[in-house]
Amino acid sequence: MDKRLQIVLGTRIKALRAETGLSQEKFANKIEMDRTYLASIESGYRNVSLHNLKKIADGFGLTLSELFDGVE
């Protein structure tokens, strides 16, 4: 399992959330995701699924392609 990719994605999501000024709790509520799960995604601990990726992208008003911009 490629932890590096999970960390790169988590860091991207954390940075995007910081731009919104929302706390982890507020963003998690906004996208109807458990806060601790969002925290584990941002920390790079999760092999995130398509539907959760879509929830996150929608929460930022981004397409999935935009969410993955630079995530390699």
Next chain:
Amino acid sequence: MDKRLQIVLGTRIKALRAETGLSQEKFANKIEMDRTYLASIESGYRNVSLHNLKKIADGFGLTLSELFDGVE
């Protein structure tokens, strides 16, 4: 669960694979994925995970962002 997104992604993957001219079996072998699992992804039955998305993108020589181009 948003089946529509799974179907849009599966259709995209199937089209990209068709462009390579590889059979499902050959592409599945190339990316070290079980053929029946690839078949279920292409049919829209799977909530695909980050690592499998990365395997597929790598198999096409695409970035994850490029793989998701138009997938909404």
